[in-house]
Amino acid sequence: MYGFVRRGDFWSGLALAGLGAYILSEASRWTYMGEDGPGPGFFPMWYGGAMVALSLLLVAGTALKQARPGKAPSIPELRRALTCWVAFAACIALMKVVGFMVAFALLSWFIVAVMARQPQKVALPVAIVGPVIFYLLFDLALDVQLPTGLWF
Amino acid sequence: MELLAGLLHGFQVALTPAALMMCVVGVVLGTVIGVLPGLGPSATIAMLLPLTFKLEPTGAMIMLAGIYYGAKYGGSTTSILLNVPGESSSVVTCIDGYQMARKGRAGPALGMAAIASFIAGTFGVVALMLVAPPLARLSLAFSAPEYFALMVLGLAMVVLLAGESLTKALLAMFVGLWIATMGTDLFSATSRFTFGQAELLGGIDFIIVAIGVFALGEVLGALEGEKPAEVLPVPKGWRNLMPTWDDMKRCRFAFVNGSLVGFFIGILPGAGSTIASFMSYGIEKGFSKHPEEFGHGAIEGVAAPEGANNAETGGALVPLLTLGIPGSNTTAILLAALVLWGFKPGPLFIQDSPELFWGLVASMYIGNVLLLILNLPLVAVFAQLLRIPGYMMYPLVLGVSIVGVYSVSSSMFHLYLLAGFGLLGYVMRKLDYPSAPLVLGLVLGDSMEKALRQSLMMSGGEISILFRPIPSVLLAFAALLLVVPLFKKFNAVRVQVIDKEA
Numbered sequence: 193m194y195g196f197v198r199r200g201d202f203w204s205g206l207a208l209a210g211l212g213a214y215i216l217s218e219a220s221r222w223t224y225m226g227e228d229g230p231g232p233g234f235f236p237m238w239y240g241g242a243m244v245a246l247s248l249l250l251v252a253g254t255a256l257k258q259a260r261p262g263k264a265p266s267i268p269e270l271r272r273a274l275t276c277w278v279a280f281a282a283c284i285a286l287m288k289v290v291g292f293m294v295a296f297a298l299l300s301w302f303i304v305a306v307m308a309r310q311p312q313k314v315a316l317p318v319a320i321v322g323p324v325i326f327y328l329l330f331d332l333a334l335d336v337q338l339p340t341g342l343w344f
Numbered sequence: 345m346e347l348l349a350g351l352l353h354g355f356q357v358a359l360t361p362a363a364l365m366m367c368v369v370g371v372v373l374g375t376v377i378g379v380l381p382g383l384g385p386s387a388t389i390a391m392l393l394p395l396t397f398k399l400e401p402t403g404a405m406i407m408l409a410g411i412y413y414g415a416k417y418g419g420s421t422t423s424i425l426l427n428v429p430g431e432s433s434s435v436v437t438c439i440d441g442y443q444m445a446r447k448g449r450a451g452p453a454l455g456m457a458a459i460a461s462f463i464a465g466t467f468g469v470v471a472l473m474l475v476a477p478p479l480a481r482l483s484l485a486f487s488a489p490e491y492f493a494l495m496v497l498g499l500a501m502v503v504l505l506a507g508e509s510l511t512k513a514l515l516a517m518f519v520g521l522w523i524a525t526m527g528t529d530l531f532s533a534t535s536r537f538t539f540g541q542a543e544l545l546g547g548i549d550f551i552i553v554a555i556g557v558f559a560l561g562e563v564l565g566a567l568e569g570e571k572p573a574e575v576l577p578v579p580k581g582w583r584n585l586m587p588t589w590d591d592m593k594r595c596r597f598a599f600v601n602g603s604l605v606g607f608f609i610g611i612l613p614g615a616g617s618t619i620a621s622f623m624s625y626g627i628e629k630g631f632s633k634h635p636e637e638f639g640h641g642a643i644e645g646v647a648a649p650e651g652a653n654n655a656e657t658g659g660a661l662v663p664l665l666t667l668g669i670p671g672s673n674t675t676a677i678l679l680a681a682l683v684l685w686g687f688k689p690g691p692l693f694i695q696d697s698p699e700l701f702w703g704l705v706a707s708m709y710i711g712n713v714l715l716l717i718l719n720l721p722l723v724a725v726f727a728q729l730l731r732i733p734g735y736m737m738y739p740l741v742l743g744v745s746i747v748g749v750y751s752v753s754s755s756m757f758h759l760y761l762l763a764g765f766g767l768l769g770y771v772m773r774k775l776d777y778p779s780a781p782l783v784l785g786l787v788l789g790d791s792m793e794k795a796l797r798q799s800l801m802m803s804g805g806e807i808s809i810l811f812r813p814i815p816s817v818l819l820a821f822a823a824l825l826l827v828v829p830l831f832k833k834f835n836a837v838r839v840q841v842i843d844k845e846a
Contacts, residue, residue, distance in 0.1 A: 280763055
């Protein structure tokens, strides 16, 4: 009966309605119309209001409509993508300490060895050669600074 | 005369060793990313944009444009040999191109794709050169209300054709507008949506959002599953790549059809090269003496869509350069690039920056010749790229994304934002929220707010200023575009077009 709560549109609609409400509440603190014309709250007030209305329309539409038969999201696929995202975010956090070279080597190794399930004889060269190429190309040849950490 | 003088000046710019080098780098890189499925020109241009800040702007623009149109040439190789479009606009080429390859005619299919791309691509550049200057002169009469209305119309068209759900496309656009309004308001010095973070006072750089949504979103989507596909072989020897005289005769109309449809669809914001190629394919089949061959390896089914998606480039550059209105993800990134380099795309662009405009036009003539040369004898070399496993490419894309964002501000905070927008891009894909309205909302948001506020300042807060003749026609048309899908019959047509694109 409440199958709609399992649909992404329902939750994304609610999230966007929340965002719209936040925009409206922030915009209400700023001048809407001043002596010189529209203030900083004018534009956000309009699109924030439209956002709330449309997202609630999406939520209501999802709740009232019957689900169309389609391809359901695959949990293993989602897990793989999110694992990669977590690895990427961890790599950025790690960069603060160990710098780009080491963090990027670890990320490359993770993608090749863990996610793509390649043997170490493939993963290790990719993890070592990749950052070296980046260093030679960007840092030395193009003079583009790579992120540095506390250690490197 | 003025036109010839401009073009001559353009060739003087484009034929300098540095500009020529940038053109070669751009078209080769474009062909490579066109061949590689999954990595599109918008993601590549977004990733490389920060790295071009140290380059001379004309050369950098020539390179980025080379990636844009080069990718369209490369995309056909993957469609024909793998039955997977290397680039979204090459999806139609899969229909007859792959069938030709299965029948042992991969060579003529690849050759025809390159020849049709060259003919229509060159037509697109000629038309851009002829149409852009008068349109720019016409738009000199535009002021803030006209610009606001024009931007609303551009966004309405993008929203209309961006996704199956109009509501989701509009919501994506509003998120783009929200991101655009983050930072310090230049009219009143008010900080908006900064969450107390000093790093957000200057707003969120477009590059972070573009790289996150496109490059990271694409990698996360591609990493969901590894699906190796079988690549059909490329015939050896360039003679085996050349279509026969009979093939060329059969494609006469396809060349004209692809060129005209591609260019005119390109001018319309939101329509894009995928729709252009579908339309030209449909027209070609409709007028063909043997429509039953379409879908089974008709060579016109390769020539027409490949021509259309290349002529579209010239068309798409018309509103971008003369009005400052981009119609797609890639042109939105090119607009951001021009603005970051200090140029002002719009009615005065050709007048103020003749070197860049004419240099770009001339480089596109050169680029199309280079691409023809690259895509005939070297197609077998590029086809080898299809054998590179994805797991070698993904770390490369992630690494370039990190370096690209870091090079803009040397800020770790921006790298965290990059990760956040990467996740947003992936979630949007999974939930069928189109990315084009978000990106265009972000690119146009600031100018749109400025134009609206300037208009209302001009009129002392009277909204009637937006009902002057030109803005009222543009706004009425925009409203019509958004209202029409509410009628089931029209929406069915709209969804059919988008389904084909998807």
